[in-house]
Amino acid sequence: MPLKLQPTLLLSLAAAVYAQEQTLCDQFAVYASDQYIVNNNLWGESEGSGSQCTYVDSMSASGVTWSTTWDWSGGDGEVKSYAYSGLNSFNKLYVSDLSSIPTSVDWSYDNTNIDADVSYDLFTAADINHSTSSGDYELMIWLANYGGAQPLGSQISTATVGDTTWALWYGSNGSQQTYSFVSSSPQTSWTGDILEFFDYLSENQGFPASSQYLITVQFGTEPFTGGETTLTVNNWTAAVN
Ligand SMILES: *[C@@H]1O[C@H](CO)[C@@H](O)[C@H](O)[C@H]1NC(C)=O
Ligand SMILES: *[C@@H]1O[C@H](CO)[C@@H](O)[C@H](O)[C@H]1NC(C)=O
Ligand SMILES: *[C@@H]1O[C@H](CO)[C@@H](O)[C@H](O)[C@H]1NC(C)=O
Numbered sequence: 001m002p003l004k005l006q007p008t009l010l011l012s013l014a015a016a017v018y019a020q021e022q023t024l025c026d027q028f029a030v031y032a033s034d035q036y037i038v039n040n041n042l043w044g045e046s047e048g049s050g051s052q053c054t055y056v057d058s059m060s061a062s063g064v065t066w067s068t069t070w071d072w073s074g075g076d077g078e079v080k081s082y083a084y085s086g087l088n089s090f091n092k093l094y095v096s097d098l099s100s101i102p103t104s105v106d107w108s109y110d111n112t113n114i115d116a117d118v119s120y121d122l123f124t125a126a127d128i129n130h131s132t133s134s135g136d137y138e139l140m141i142w143l144a145n146y147g148g149a150q151p152l153g154s155q156i157s158t159a160t161v162g163d164t165t166w167a168l169w170y171g172s173n174g175s176q177q178t179y180s181f182v183s184s185s186p187q188t189s190w191t192g193d194i195l196e197f198f199d200y201l202s203e204n205q206g207f208p209a210s211s212q213y214l215i216t217v218q219f220g221t222e223p224f225t226g227g228e229t230t231l232t233v234n235n236w237t238a239a240v241n
Pocket of ligand 2: 129
């Protein structure tokens with residue numbers, strides 16, 4: 001029997017297919033599935049002036065595709081935001097009880113005349129119920145830094161993890177200690193197991209993996225100043241096993 005669709009039903013089906021892109025412009029606007037979340041996250045916007053919106057093109061079990069467009073001035077050296085894709089919910093375990101944190105990403109910036117980084121950001125805490133906007137420890141993996149962007153603190157060594165030699169930076173802010181692994185050149189396509197970075201810190205920096213829960217896994221960009229520019233993230237994937 002032929003399927004007969006009313007014109008209005010056809011229109012709403014077309015809308016469901018084509019209206020997938022989500023636009024996030026409010027300071028902490030989010031779009032999420034059970035597995036993934038994207039947050040515009042303009043946490044430092046009051047440090048300068050400008051604007052930023054984040055667009056989610058697709059979000060499924062196989063990954064997240066999104067972009068963020070920004071323009072920031074003033075407040076040199078202050079981070080304005082961290083638009084990110086992250087894992088929305090996962091079993092919180094001590095880092096020493098994890099078997100892997102596999103992830104992959106392809107990304108590009110269309111204007112690199114900016115002060116900004118492109119980085120992974122993970123928090124750990126001794127309290128399983130710690131706020132997910134900070135931690136006892138922060139692990140950052142800077143796949144790129146443009147212009148004058150620098151991690152918190154100062155460089156303490158170099159570290160070879162996953163076939164790449166990174167500059168390792170360390171600094172603290174209040175009770176949070178931050179380790180940042182910084183690539184010497186932009187890595188626009190990256191696949192890795194982030195557990196190897198925690199293993200490195202456990203072996204070389206006394207990171208207490210058996211008493212720290214992994215509480216967040218995020219990937220995004222921290223703008224300081226510059227723009228207008230767009231970061232496009234093609235198919236970010238991550239898991240905690
Ligand atoms: C995204 O990447 C993952 C891991 O490489 C892959 O399994 C998946 O098929 C990709 N999804 C798309 C839409 O390309
Ligand atoms: C964490 O929060 C859960 C849910 O509110 C609670 O049941 C649990 O006791 C808390 N654990 C700790 C260590 O505070
Ligand atoms: C230090 O932490 C405070 C409070 O969370 C925050 O406002 C500030 O931006 C942080 N400073 C740096 C350099 O990260």
